């Protein structure tokens with residue numbers, strides 16, 4: 299069965315990587331709702347909340363929280379974040395390899411965010427990725 303996120307894990311599909319360890323990978327969404335929109339996935343393929351072990355879901359949340367913190371401290375200047383898992387087709391899941399969305403938000407960004415929900419693009423995703431990686435590295439210095 300082909301899975302684009304498994305292809306990314308295997309390095310067979312491109313992605314702007316933000317974070318990686320033995321079990322998890324985080325990378326920028328290809329059609330972002332906001333600058334720095336990140337997806338956190340387990341490297342082992344599971345579909346949704348029905349087949350993903352609770353510890354794995356906890357791991358997604360742990361890494362998502364760290365990326366959300368980094369987004370606040372980063373050059374993206376996030377003032378907050380939306381964190382979400384779309385669990386199943388009925389909940390608008392479109393890629394059936396479980397993932398947690400981290401959406402950096404700015405105070406008062408309602409109109410810009412709504413516009414980007416239609417456009418879904420960041421003209422400089424490489425720079426957004428660099429800013430998040432840089433902020434994560436700073437967090438690592440102060441655990």
Ligand code: 5GP
Nearest residue numbers: 302313325326327328329384390391392393
């Ligand atoms: P879902 O609707 O399943 O919660 O979200 C899937 C997300 O994956 C979407 O926001 C979509 O833009 C993103 N996506 C789909 N294909 C790719 C891809 O090949 N690379 C990356 N980086 N993101 C993808």
Ligand code: ZN
Nearest residue numbers: 301304343395
């Ligand atoms: Zn997969």
